[in-house]
Amino acid sequence: MRLHLIRHTSLNIPSGICYGQSDVDVSENFRSECDLLKDKLRHIRFDAVYASPLQRCVKLADALDIGPVQVDDRLKELHFGAWEMQAWDSIPRDIFDSWAHDYANQSPPNGESFSQLHSRSKSFVKDVSSHLHDKDVAIITHGGVIRSILADVLNMPLKGLFRMVIDYASVTRISFDDEVPRIHFVNR
Numbered sequence: 792m793r794l795h796l797i798r799h800t801s802l803n804i805p806s807g808i809c810y811g812q813s814d815v816d817v818s819e820n821f822r823s824e825c826d827l828l829k830d831k832l833r834h835i836r837f838d839a840v841y842a843s844p845l846q847r848c849v850k851l852a853d854a855l856d857i858g859p860v861q862v863d864d865r866l867k868e869l870h871f872g873a874w875e876m877q878a879w880d881s882i883p884r885d886i887f888d889s890w891a892h893d894y895a896n897q898s899p900p901n902g903e904s905f906s907q908l909h910s911r912s913k914s915f916v917k918d919v920s921s922h923l924h925d926k927d928v929a930i931i932t933h934g935g936v937i938r939s940i941l942a943d944v945l946n947m948p949l950k951g952l953f954r955m956v957i958d959y960a961s962v963t964r965i966s967f968d969d970e971v972p973r974i975h976f977v978n979r
Contacts, residue, residue: 792919792920792923792924792925792926792928792966792967792968793926793927793928793964793965793966793967793968794916794919794928794930794940794964794965794966794967795832795835795837795927795928795929795930795962795963795964796930796932796936796937796940796962796963796964796965797828797832797851797855797929797930797931797932797960797961797962798932798933798934798937798957798958798959798960798961798963799817799843799845799847799848799851799931799932799933799959799960800817800818800820800821800824800825800828800847800851800959800960801817801818801820801821801824801959801960802815802816802817802818802847802959803815803816803817803818803819807878807879807880808876808877808878808879809871809874809875809876809877809878809879809882810868810871810875810876811868811869811870811871811874811875811902812845812867812868812869812870812871812875813875813876814845814846814847815845815846815847816846816847816850817846817847817850817851821850821851821854822854824959824960825851825854825855825960827960828851828855828960828962829855831962831979832855832857832929832962835857835927835929836927837857837858837927837928837929838858838923838926838927838928839858839861839919839923839926839928839929840852840857840858840859840860840861840928840929840930840931841860841861841862841863841866841915841919841928841929841930841931842860842861842862842863842866842930842931842932843862843863843864843866843867843868843931843932843933843936844862844863844864844866844867845867845868845933848866848931848932848933849862849931851931852929852931855929855931857929858929860931863915864911865911865912865914865915866912866915866930866931866932866933866936867933867936868908868932868933868934868935868936869902869903869905869908869933869935870898870902870903870908871899871902872898872899872900872901872902872903873899873900873901873902874899874900874902875902893950894949894950894953895909895948895949895950905935905939905949905952906949908935908936908939909939909942909943909949912936912939912940912943913939913940913943916940916943916967920967925968934957935952937957937963938952938953938955938957939952940965941955941963941965941974941977944965944972944974945974955977956978957977957978958978961977961978961979962976962978962979963976963977963978963979964976964979
């Protein structure tokens with residue numbers, strides 16, 4: 792199985808805002824970013840297409856027109872709870888620092904930890920891989936989910952995940968055809 796992890800396009804939100812699972816719409820650059828993605832994916836015939844239910848992913852999946860889309864809640868971004876739609880700078884520094892020190896295990900108030908996101912993304916990959924051997928699968932999702940899947944493939948601790956930059960409208964490909972998963976590229 793070859794997973795093509797596609798991050799959604801840029802968003803219509805000011806920088807510095809924590810948005811996580813908030814259903815933020817795409818930016819005015821959507822069409823041009825979508826066209827670039829179509830060009831990157833033009834030689835692949837997808838056997839299955841999955842997307843996060845948030846509109847930024849569903850809109851992209853529909854616009855790419857690469858096959859029927861199956862929506863899966865496990866592909867949502869990290870839930871930041873009470874921090875959603877707040878400026879990062881408005882979160883009390885001591886609370887933010889405590890979370891940032893151990894985001895793998897701590898969650899924002901009424902949110903989820905990165906370990907919880909990691910668990911649901913691993914569950915998704917396990918379910919998909921059980922019935923899509925030797926297939927090309929498109930997954931339109933979020934930076935956190937892509938980082939989580941990469942961390943799992945690399946046996947990497949979750950603590951270092953935010954050192955990985957996952958660009959908007961990028962493609963990351965991982966194959967699960969051998970005993971050991973292989974990362975072919977990131978951020979293409």
